[in-house]
Amino acid sequence: MKFLLTSGGVTNPSIRSALDGLLDKPVDQCTALCIPTGMYGHPWVGPGVKAWEFVAGKEEGNPMVGLGWRSMGLLELTALPSLPAEGWQPAVRDADVLLFSGGDAVYLSHWVRESGFADLLPELTDTVWLGMSAGSMVTTPRIGQEFVGWQPPGGGDDSTLGLVDFSIFPHLDHPALPTNTLAAAETWATGLGGPAYAIDDDTAIVVTDGGVEVVSEGTWKALAM
Known part of the structure; x- marks a missing residue:
């Protein structure tokens, strides 16, 4: 699997170029699956109008x-346990890209596993995981108690x-999130016991077999590396 892990989505030409580089054909020839599950676990973004806007x-x-x-x-992960595998797994295998919304990373992690979706991940070697906020954080080992x-x-x-x-600290210096400062990110990172990045909404992290690359038109910092 290939990963494009963003804080705020595909917000600038550099992130869009990174997405194009991960896909093996143009966007307008690609099949995508929208996965809004993480939104339902977070009181700021779901359920309701924000989930609809994403979808x-x-x-x-x-x-x-x-x-x-x-x-x-x-693709709604919370529905999958009630469905036969043959009813949804082919759509996942056929998708070029999986779009994971923001929301609550622990909630999303729970349903990725509980739904059986995690069992398919080893097969998806050419699929792109495009995450936003919690949809990116969920791919990491830990998100921090904060x-x-x-x-x-x-x-x-x-x-x-x-x-x-x-690990990922998203929305660095976001005007709507005054506590998401670099100082807060540095304190957060000390409790993780592993490498981490603080990224703003104009930054993304590309992960492929060849390694990790930060793509940015904004502000980011590697922490506890």
């Missing part, structure tokens, strides 16, 4: 669904999927 490609200032894909499907909101039944911790080997 409808109306994500103002945070483009992902509305990038001009050849076709767009909707970002833990939803808790699974019986409790849990800040661990997520561990598909990449670093």
Whole structure:
């Protein structure tokens, strides 16, 4: 699998160029699946109008669904346990790119596993995972207690999927999030015990078999490396 991990979506030409480089054909020839599940676990973005805006490609200032894909499907992870595998797995295997919204990373991690979606990941060697905020953070080993909101039944911790080997502090210096400062990110990173990046909404991290690359027209910093 190839990863384009963003804080705010495909917000500038550099991030768009990185996306084009990961895909093996133009965007308007690619099949995408929109996965809004993470939004439902976060009180700021779902359920409700924000989830609809993401699914409808109306994500103002945070483009992902509305990038001009050849076709767009909707995959809701919370529904999958009630469906036969043959009813949804072919759509995942056929997708060129998976669009993971923001929201709550622990909630999303829970449903990636609970739905059986995680079992397919080893097969998706050529698929692009395009994440925004929690949709990017969920790929990491840990998100830090500062970002833990939803808790699974019986409790849990800040661990997520561990598909990449670093953690992400998103929305650095965002005007709507005054506590998301570099100083806060540096304090957050000290408790993780591993590498991390603080990135703003004009920054993305590309992960392929060849390594990790930061693509940015904004502000970012490698932490605890």
